[in-house]
Amino acid sequence: MDDFLNPPPGWRYAAYPWFARDTAPDLPRLVQVGRVLLPEFFHLVIGTEDAWTQSRRDGAIYVDPGPTVLFLDFQVFEDEIDMAHATSAFFDLPEVYEKVRKIVRPNRWKQLGIHCMVRYLAEFTDEEGRPDTDVSAYDGAGLDRVSRRPEVALQWLDKLQTHAADAYAEARGTPPPKRKRVKLTDEFLQEVARIYRVAENTELPPTREVATHFKAPHSTAAKWVATARRRDFLPPAESASNEAARSAVRQAAP
Structure with missing residues (x-):
């Protein structure tokens, strides 16, 4: 595994569906890009550990050396993955950019985003819904599992499991598993x-x-x-x- 996929001490990488800070009502659709499935919209977070462990309360403002957070939004369009835009938290974008590019080079950001998003989808499958590591799935009372398992989440699970079964069959050189016939309800x-x-x-x-x-x-x-x-x-x-x-x-x- 390339070293740039592993964050240095004090830093963390993560990817989540939809664009950063969006309040979308549902998960985006999954599309196939090459040999992998990816959400049509997703974002990569590159930040210091304290961005996940600290919280902003009662209007308190972080001061240096507070959390460094860079959000990179990606969109899949016609089998291509493009970075739509970048935003930052706590500090101005140019300042955050200068810090982050010393941790992982900009020409690696897209590859890192794909890697982290695939890892998220693996956790989504293992935990049968939005994983505990998805900070956007939390509310004031903690993770609400019921509201995070709408119909589209079940569709995600079905598609991810089917894709995994096909990939496993291809790797072993065996026919893909037979599909259940769709009922035209x-x-x-x-x-x-x-x-x-x-x-x-x-x-x-x-x-x-x-x-x-x-x-x-x-x-x-x-x-x-x-x-x-x-x-x-x-x-x-x-x-x-x-x-x-x-x-x-x-x-x-x-």
Whole structure:
């Protein structure tokens, strides 16, 4: 293992889903990048140990040598991982940047973020939900396990466990485990329709997004979409194409 993945004494590295300081209502979706799964949005924290062990109470302000904390936000887009922006806590960003870059070089930050995020996902799987090390999963009364196990967390577990089983089978040169046949319930097809519509609205290939979300072959996702249309969870294909054409005309009009 490269030395830069191990923090020096007095420092700690960690990664968490979503961007730093976001108050997102749910976990972001998992997407495959190369051979690993990653949240669509995640952030890396590089900080001194006291950033985790101390707290800020009653408006008290830390003074030097207080905690040094750098937050690095990453986003996965079209199979690429980009650093969206950086923020700091307690001290100005330039001052924190100068301290952190002496601990781990900036050209290593993305690799370090991926490493820490994969480690987080392993803990998420082992603990069947957001791990105890996830500081963003705490509230004033401590870790609320019930509220941290919504449906999307269960979807994470299923996808992570499936991905791990596939990777293990590939490493051993054996066929991947057989999948349970998906029941085309109204609830499932409504989710297919929701993902499809979101992809359309963001100008992404909708059927591909359905396939990616459920980790299914494109042909299977296309059948689910067709079934969702038949059950009126999506408009007929002709109506959808007509609406797309009208939208294109409106955008092209002066």
